[in-house]
Amino acid sequence: MNAKSLWMLAVGLWMLLVPLTAHAQETNLSGTVTDATDAVLPGVTVTGTHTATGNTFVAVTDAEGRYRLPTLRPGVYRVTAELTGFNTVIQDGLELLVGQQGVRNFKLTLSGVQESITVKSETPLIELKQSRLGGNIDTRQVEEMPLNGRNWMSLVTMAPGARVNGAGASSVTPYSTDTPNGNQPGGFQINMDGQQVTTNWSVVGMGSPHFSRDAIAEFQLVSSRFDATQGRSTGVQVNAVSKSGTNRYAGSLSGYFRDSSLNAEDPILNRVVPYSDQQVSGTFGGPIEKDRIHFFGNYEYERSPNTIIPNVPYPVFNTPPAGAGDVKTTTRQNYYGGRVDWVLNQNNRLLFRGSGFTFTVPVQGVGTAHPSSWSNNIEASGQAFVSWTRTSKRMVNDLKGGYNGFHDEIGRVVPGDVPTFNFAGGFTVGRVVRGLFGAQKALSVRDDLTLFRGRHELKMGGEFIHPSSRLYYGSNPDGSFDATLGPVPANIGALFPVWNDPSTWNLAGIPTSIVRNYTRAIGTFEIHCLDSPETCRRRRPDVGTWFQDNWNLNSRLTVNLGIRWDFSQDGMGQDFVYPYSSPYPAIPPIHEKQPQDLSNWGPRTGIAYALNERTVLRGGWGLYYGGVTDRNSHASFINIANTNFTVNNDGRPNFVTDPFNLSGGGKVPTLADAQAAAAARGIRPGTSSIIYNARTPYSYQTSAGLQHQITQSLAVQADYVWLAGRREPAARNINLSFDPATGVNFPFTTDIAHRPFPNLGAVNVWTDSSYSNYHGLETAVTKRFSDRWQAALTYTLSGTYNYYPEPINPGCVGPVNGLTMTCDVYFGVPRDLGGEYGLRGAGGVQTLGEPDQRHRFVFNGVYELRGGFQVSGLYFYSSGVRQQTTYGRDIRDVGLAEYGGGRLRPDGSVIGRNSVTDDPIHRVDLRLQWRLTVGRVSIMPLAEVFNLFNSDNFTRNWTELNPFYGQPTGQTIGSGYRVVQLGFRTQF
Numbered sequence: 001m002n003a004k005s006l007w008m009l010a011v012g013l014w015m016l017l018v019p020l021t022a023h024a025q026e027t028n029l030s031g032t033v034t035d036a037t038d039a040v041l042p043g044v045t046v047t048g049t050h051t052a053t054g055n056t057f058v059a060v061t062d063a064e065g066r067y068r069l070p071t072l073r074p075g076v077y078r079v080t081a082e083l084t085g086f087n088t089v090i091q092d093g094l095e096l097l098v099g100q101q102g103v104r105n106f107k108l109t110l111s112g113v114q115e116s117i118t119v120k121s122e123t124p125l126i127e128l129k130q131s132r133l134g135g136n137i138d139t140r141q142v143e144e145m146p147l148n149g150r151n152w153m154s155l156v157t158m159a160p161g162a163r164v165n166g167a168g169a170s171s172v173t174p175y176s177t178d179t180p181n182g183n184q185p186g187g188f189q190i191n192m193d194g195q196q197v198t199t200n201w202s203v204v205g206m207g208s209p210h211f212s213r214d215a216i217a218e219f220q221l222v223s224s225r226f227d228a229t230q231g232r233s234t235g236v237q238v239n240a241v242s243k244s245g246t247n248r249y250a251g252s253l254s255g256y257f258r259d260s261s262l263n264a265e266d267p268i269l270n271r272v273v274p275y276s277d278q279q280v281s282g283t284f285g286g287p288i289e290k291d292r293i294h295f296f297g298n299y300e301y302e303r304s305p306n307t308i309i310p311n312v313p314y315p316v317f318n319t320p321p322a323g324a325g326d327v328k329t330t331t332r333q334n335y336y337g338g339r340v341d342w343v344l345n346q347n348n349r350l351l352f353r354g355s356g357f358t359f360t361v362p363v364q365g366v367g368t369a370h371p372s373s374w375s376n377n378i379e380a381s382g383q384a385f386v387s388w389t390r391t392s393k394r395m396v397n398d399l400k401g402g403y404n405g406f407h408d409e410i411g412r413v414v415p416g417d418v419p420t421f422n423f424a425g426g427f428t429v430g431r432v433v434r435g436l437f438g439a440q441k442a443l444s445v446r447d448d449l450t451l452f453r454g455r456h457e458l459k460m461g462g463e464f465i466h467p468s469s470r471l472y473y474g475s476n477p478d479g480s481f482d483a484t485l486g487p488v489p490a491n492i493g494a495l496f497p498v499w500n501d502p503s504t505w506n507l508a509g510i511p512t513s514i515v516r517n518y519t520r521a522i523g524t525f526e527i528h529c530l531d532s533p534e535t536c537r538r539r540r541p542d543v544g545t546w547f548q549d550n551w552n553l554n555s556r557l558t559v560n561l562g563i564r565w566d567f568s569q570d571g572m573g574q575d576f577v578y579p580y581s582s583p584y585p586a587i588p589p590i591h592e593k594q595p596q597d598l599s600n601w602g603p604r605t606g607i608a609y610a611l612n613e614r615t616v617l618r619g620g621w622g623l624y625y626g627g628v629t630d631r632n633s634h635a636s637f638i639n640i641a642n643t644n645f646t647v648n649n650d651g652r653p654n655f656v657t658d659p660f661n662l663s664g665g666g667k668v669p670t671l672a673d674a675q676a677a678a679a680a681r682g683i684r685p686g687t688s689s690i691i692y693n694a695r696t697p698y699s700y701q702t703s704a705g706l707q708h709q710i711t712q713s714l715a716v717q718a719d720y721v722w723l724a725g726r727r728e729p730a731a732r733n734i735n736l737s738f739d740p741a742t743g744v745n746f747p748f749t750t751d752i753a754h755r756p757f758p759n760l761g762a763v764n765v766w767t768d769s770s771y772s773n774y775h776g777l778e779t780a781v782t783k784r785f786s787d788r789w790q791a792a793l794t795y796t797l798s799g800t801y802n803y804y805p806e807p808i809n810p811g812c813v814g815p816v817n818g819l820t821m822t823c824d825v826y827f828g829v830p831r832d833l834g835g836e837y838g839l840r841g842a843g844g845v846q847t848l849g850e851p852d853q854r855h856r857f858v859f860n861g862v863y864e865l866r867g868g869f870q871v872s873g874l875y876f877y878s879s880g881v882r883q884q885t886t887y888g889r890d891i892r893d894v895g896l897a898e899y900g901g902g903r904l905r906p907d908g909s910v911i912g913r914n915s916v917t918d919d920p921i922h923r924v925d926l927r928l929q930w931r932l933t934v935g936r937v938s939i940m941p942l943a944e945v946f947n948l949f950n951s952d953n954f955t956r957n958w959t960e961l962n963p964f965y966g967q968p969t970g971q972t973i974g975s976g977y978r979v980v981q982l983g984f985r986t987q988f
């Protein structure tokens with residue numbers, strides 16, 4: 001049976017077993033009802049009323065006095081317990097947050113006449129029946145916290161268990177372009193109203209979800225050990241809930257404004273950077289039919305004029321004509337969306353939601369780079385979602401369907417054919433990627449079934465996602481020169497006199513003595529026309545299924561047992577076949593067609609033991625497979641669609657202006673004549689990056705800890721967390737052999753005879769040979785809103801370690817022996833070439849992952865002052881992120897500069913791996929707001945200051961050859977120089 005048949009069978013069986021029934025991933029309430037003697041009371045009617053919408057949810061206690069309200073919308077509730085002959089008890093003001101498993105017990109007393117008792121109910125601060133880790137960002141925090149740029153995802157830094165210093169729309173970590181907490185491709189998922197909105201695109205920043213802050217009601221960060229109903233993540237889950245309408249017509253109009261006249265100087269440029277930003281947002285919602293049908297809509301527009309100020313290491317490029325000078329550009333963004341909730345009857349509910357986003361920027365780039373590397377960007381994305389929830393006394397069923405799509409186009413600002421020059425120290429002129437266009441349309445269906453059987457809450461279901469992707473990737477079509485054999489020419493400005501007019505560039509003046517080679521991509525750049533010539537789209541379905549049992553053994557002990565299976569057809573590029581092989585029989589093929597990865601079963605266990613109603617011990621273990629991204633297949637198929645051909649410098653004086661020696665009778669090779677060109681002129685095809693027989697990454701997640709509610713409004717938690725990442729990606733050039741006597745590689749560029757694949761250039765691959773371990777003590781203190789204030793603090797003490805793998809090709813037991821061209825005997829290599837385990841650093845291609853930072857402390861709070869004033873703020877501290885360190889030249893000549901060889905100095909000494917850390921981060925953000933209410937209208941002028949004390953929070957350059965080595969080159973994401981934002985909110 002082939003893979004296609006397998007996943008079709010899986011989906012078919014799941015649909016047969018789970019017919020049109022479902023479970024909403026919202027919030028739950030359960031408990032026990034007893035009488036004055038503590039005897040359980042069956043037959044008690046428990047009704048929860050959502051105060052904002054009037055939606056009601058009803059349950060009846062069973063023979064053991066237990067009740068469950070399993071699919072509640074997040075919000076504030078009035079909960080009533082009624083039984084004939086007993087006083088009716090009402091708990092009012094109970095706030096339930098997204099993902100919470102609330103527990104509320106009732107005690108009814110006998111009554112001679114009908115009467116009711118109403119008590120104020122406090123929001124639960126601990127979970128007595130769940131062992132997963134994380135925390136919530138409630139509605140008040142979403143709306144009232146100071147937030148630079150108003151990106152709601154940045155609030156994730158405040159959640160218990162968060163291990164990030166800033167967050168963007170594309171991820172919950174800034175460390176890598178690919179991955180957050182857990183930091184593998186698929187290291188996180190973002191879910192909106194139960195719909196997965198993160199894409200499986202190859203670059204996380206492309207096609208990422210975008211929602212206005214004013215469309216978000218609240219969200220939950222599950223930082224570790226989520227249950228089997230969620231998957232495709234080795235790290236975390238973010239579960240967000242969009243805003244909905246209520247029984248009152250209500251809306252808002254807001255404006256937020258930033259201007260450089262109010263900002264501090266950039267501490268690196270020593271000047272105020274010209275900047276302004278204007279955001280206008282509006283919302284409106286209300287009832288279509290009271291208590292039954294509600295709507296909500298939002299729109300936000302952002303305009304951000306900006307100035308790129310050059311600060312290139314070579315000052316000649318800071319002013320025209322060699323440089324661009326100060327460049328003004330304006331970014332524009334639009335967010336829009338709507339939601340409708342419809343209660344059909346007591347047992348059936350519908351939810352409809354749609355949203356969209358557009359983004360344009362005419363020029364983008366960094367001031368420290370040559371302006372020819374700058375680009376422009378146009379992006380659009382949208383989602384549509386529907387959910388049907390059906391309930392009965394012993395069952396809940398939630399059927400969801402959705403669409404998630406985007407297109408994103410990146411182009412360069414310099415026209416024409418523009419070669420790229422890579423000089424020593426990491427300085428580059430030109431832009432390797434001429435253009436990039438990505439698009440994806442994904443249809444999804446998900447079904448969650450929950451059955452209540454005695455003390456068991458049984459969850460089962462399935463999910464099917466069908467993405468269709470298109471990729472144009474114009475990488476290196478104009479060629480690039482490796483000019484790192486010597487120092488940057490002293491007359492560098494005269495060589496490139498006009499930055500955006502390549503016809504003026506004096507390429508003949510570049511000394512050929514510093515040029516190692518020239519590499520150019522040959523072929524087509526419409527990547528998916530290869531495997532789908534008619535549509536030029538790649539279709540790669542994902543399937544998941546699960547079973548979860550939350551078993552209440554008794555009133556104190558709950559056991560969470562689950563298992564999940566995920567399958568991604570060709571997700572790790574199994575259908576990719578690389579058309580070149582080694583002439584040496586002992587060297588394994590680079591990549592043949594691989595079997596499908598069908599064994600991704602992830603068992604999960606957890607225990608929650610309530611010592612009493614205020615203290616719970618919790619812990620558990622689980623196996624979590626990552627969500628496979630298209631990075632694996634995209635990068636691989638690029639090397640079939642087009643191939644990098646490398647020409648080594650043959651000493652001709654005109655090598656830079658004519659690398660293929662066209663004036664001497666040479667020609668530009670094509671894919672068809674690649675082998676002939678290689679034999680005739682030493683032009684050898686290489687790879688930019690391919691997946692190399694890798695399997696789905698996964699992690700083991702283990703935790704043990706406790707939660708304790710000190711008072712009705714104060715709780716603490718502390719957990720030890722061990723996250724063990726396995727099959728993590730590592731980059732290397734496999735077209736290397738080694739001298740077993742020294743362990744050193746034979747030079748890649750000059751010693752072609754010792755290449756395992758002598759007819760190929762650099763074969764740069766991603767293997768799954770790395771692994772990592774995170775050990776952390778994660779603590780938090782939470783004070784719920786009472787007496788006009790709320791606050792929370794989190795502290796994490798942690799260490800993150802990873803393995804920098806040895807240069808052993810998959811299928812081999814040791815490095816390739818360059819003397820015998822075999823790989824069946826192990827021998828060691830110098831430490832800069834691999835085999836080291838230690839603290840993980842950020843950046844580079846040795847391995848991807850979350851870097852080490854030892855201490856992380858965050859405090860946030862909201863305080864309601866007299867006279868309508870409110871102050872809120874945040875203090876953030878990090879002890880500094882560990883960084884990768886390099887020399888800046890490939891002294892070992894391994895053919896991949898950042899892989900190991902970058903740490904060897906010319907004197908033979910080796911730079912310690914990840915031996916430095918960036919500066920500690922200190923940031924105070926503050927917000928002051930005044931509320932003036934006239935009738936039903938509230939007007940709230942506000943002022944926000946980010947990085948109030950203007951802490952430097954520098955990131956530094958750690959490449960020794962770079963002129964900026966050890967010097968500040970930027971500031972940590974979200975922690976830049978002091979910025980002021982003024983604004984207003986009007987609610988009606």
